[in-house]
Amino acid sequence: MSKNELKREGDINSGSLRAQWNEQLSGRSTQLLGEDERSFLKQSMSTPCLEAMADAEGCYITDVNGRRYLDFHGNSLHQVGYKNPYVVEAVKRQVEELPFIPRRFTADITIRAAQALVNKTTSKDYRVLFTPSGSAAVGLALKIARKATGRHKVISMWESFHGAGLDTISVGGEYVFKKDMGPLMPGVLKGIPYNGYRNLINSESPEEIASFCLRYLEYMIENEGDIGAILLEPIRATDTHIPPRSYFKGLRRICDQHGILLIFDEIPTALYRSGTFYVHQQFGVEPDLLVLGKGLGGGIIPQAAVLAKTKYDCAGDISLGHYTHEKPALGSAAILATIDYIDDHKLGERCQALSAFVRDELDRLAERHECIGDVRIAGLMISIELVKDRGSKESHPDLTERVLYYCLERGLSFKVSGGNCITWHPPLVVTEEELGFAVDLLDEGLSELVD
Numbered sequence: 001m002s003k004n005e006l007k008r009e010g011d012i013n014s015g016s017l018r019a020q021w022n023e024q025l026s027g028r029s030t031q032l033l034g035e036d037e038r039s040f041l042k043q044s045m046s047t048p049c050l051e052a053m054a055d056a057e058g059c060y061i062t063d064v065n066g067r068r069y070l071d072f073h074g075n076s077l078h079q080v081g082y083k084n085p086y087v088v089e090a091v092k093r094q095v096e097e098l099p100f101i102p103r104r105f106t107a108d109i110t111i112r113a114a115q116a117l118v119n120k121t122t123s124k125d126y127r128v129l130f131t132p133s134g135s136a137a138v139g140l141a142l143k144i145a146r147k148a149t150g151r152h153k154v155i156s157m158w159e160s161f162h163g164a165g166l167d168t169i170s171v172g173g174e175y176v177f178k179k180d181m182g183p184l185m186p187g188v189l190k191g192i193p194y195n196g197y198r199n200l201i202n203s204e205s206p207e208e209i210a211s212f213c214l215r216y217l218e219y220m221i222e223n224e225g226d227i228g229a230i231l232l233e234p235i236r237a238t239d240t241h242i243p244p245r246s247y248f249k250g251l252r253r254i255c256d257q258h259g260i261l262l263i264f265d266e267i268p269t270a271l272y273r274s275g276t277f278y279v280h281q282q283f284g285v286e287p288d289l290l291v292l293g294k295g296l297g298g299g300i301i302p303q304a305a306v307l308a309k310t311k312y313d314c315a316g317d318i319s320l321g322h323y324t325h326e327k328p329a330l331g332s333a334a335i336l337a338t339i340d341y342i343d344d345h346k347l348g349e350r351c352q353a354l355s356a357f358v359r360d361e362l363d364r365l366a367e368r369h370e371c372i373g374d375v376r377i378a379g380l381m382i383s384i385e386l387v388k389d390r391g392s393k394e395s396h397p398d399l400t401e402r403v404l405y406y407c408l409e410r411g412l413s414f415k416v417s418g419g420n421c422i423t424w425h426p427p428l429v430v431t432e433e434e435l436g437f438a439v440d441l442l443d444e445g446l447s448e449l450v451d
C-alpha cells in the first residue's frame with residue numbers, strides 16, 4: 001500500500017475491529033448487508049456497510065434491530081435534524097401542489113428559494129443556479145470562472161475534496177479519488193492548504209502559516225500565469241483547521257489584484273454549521289462564487305446551488321447547467337423550509353452557545369488525556385486529534401479506530417478523518433445533554449483504550 005493510500009479520509013472498513021463488529025450483528029442485519037454487497041458496486045470508504053438502517057429522526061439513526069445511534073456524522077447534511085417536521089410538511093405540500101418545473105418555465109417557489117439564499121449573503125449581490133449535487137455545483141462554478149475570465153487554469157488545494165466527478169476529482173487533492181482514473185482535467189495547480197503547511201512546519205502561529213501559504217500562492221500565480229480561479233473550502237469540513245482572518249483578506253487581495261475568481265466550497269459547512277450562516281461571513285470577505293449543498297435540502301432532498309456575483313452573470317450564450325432539475329420544485333420547498341426553521345428556532349445563536357459548551361467540555365477532557373493532541377472547533381464542527389503523546393504529536397490511528405468502534409457499540413456515530421481525527425458534525429438541534437453524552441463516552445473510551 002502506498003503512502004498516499006494510507007493517508008486518506010474515512011474509516012477503516014476492513015481489519016480486525018470491523019470483523020469483531022460484524023460478529024455482533026444480528027441475522028437480519030447480516031442478511032441485508034449481504035444483499036447490499038450483491039446489489040451495489042463496491043467503493044472505498046463506503047462499502048462494506050456497517051449496519052442496515054430503519055429510521056432517522058432528529059439527531060438519531062435507528063438500525064433494523066431498534067438500536068439507536070446519536071449521529072454526529074450524517075454526511076454533514078442534517079443541520080436541522082432528520083425528518084424535520086417543517087421540512088417534511090413543506091416537501092409534502094410541494095409534492096401535491098407542483099412537484100416539477102420543466103425547463104423554460106419557472107415558479108414562485110424556486111424564485112423564493114434562490115432569493116432566500118441571496119438574502120443570507122452580506123452583499124446580496126449574487127445570482128443563483130441550482131444543481132442536483134454538490135459535485136455538479138463545483139463543476140458549474142469552474143465553468144462560470146472559465147467563461148468570466150477567459151482562463152481555464154485553476155488553483156485548488158492538496159488534501160481537498162470537492163466531489164467525485166471527473167472534473168471535481170481533478171481539482172480535489174485526495175489520491176484515493178484519482179487512483180486508476182488516468183488523465184484528468186488540464187490546468188489544475190495545487191496550492192498548500194492552511195492545514196497542510198501547519199503540519200509541515202509545525203508552527204503555532206496562524207499568521208505565520210497564513211502568510212507563507214499566501215506568498216506561495218502569489219509565487220504560483222506569477223510563475224504560471226493565466227489562472228482564472230482559486231477554489232477552496234474556507235474551513236475544511238473534515239478536520240476543522242480554521243485559518244485566521246488575515247488568510248482570507250490575503251486571498252481576496254490576491255484574487256482582486258490578478259483578476260482571479262475566488263470560489264468557496266461551503267457544501268458541508270454552510271447553514272450555521274461553522275457558527276455563521278455562510279462560513280466566510282466570519283472572515284469579513286466575500287467569494288466571487290459560492291457553492292452550497294448537503295443541508296440545503298433539509299436532509300431530505302439532494303440539492304445544491306452556485307451563487308455567482310451578479311457581474312459574473314455573463315454566460316447567457318452557452319448552456320451552463322442545463323440540469324433536468326434546474327428549477328427544483330421539491331428542493332426549493334426544502335431550502336425555504338430549512339431556512340425558515342433555522343431562523344424561527346434561532347439555530348445560529350443556539351450553535352454558538354452549544355459550541356462554547358462543547359469547547360469547555362473538550363478542554364477539560366484534553367487536560368485529562370495526554371492522547372488528545374489538538375481540539376479544533378468552529379461552531380458545531382468539532383475535530384479531536386488523537387496522538388501517541390503530546391510531545392511528539394505522532395498520529396495515533398489505531399487508537400482512533402478503537403475509539404470509533406467503542407462509541408459505535410455504545411450508540412454514537414461519527415467520522416474519522418485523516419486517520420487520527422475524530423470529527424463530529426452534530427445537527428444544530430442537538431442538546432447539551434446529547435453533546436455531554438458524546439464527551440462522556442469519549443472520556444470513558446479513552447480511559448479504557450489507551451495502553
Ligand SMILES: Cc1ncc(COP(=O)(O)O)c(C=O)c1O
Pocket residue numbers: 132133134135136138161162163164233237265267268293294304
Ligand atoms: C467540500 C465538499 N465539496 C463537494 C462535495 C460533493 O458533494 P456531493 O456529494 O453532493 O456531490 C462534498 C461532499 O462530501 C464536500 O464535502
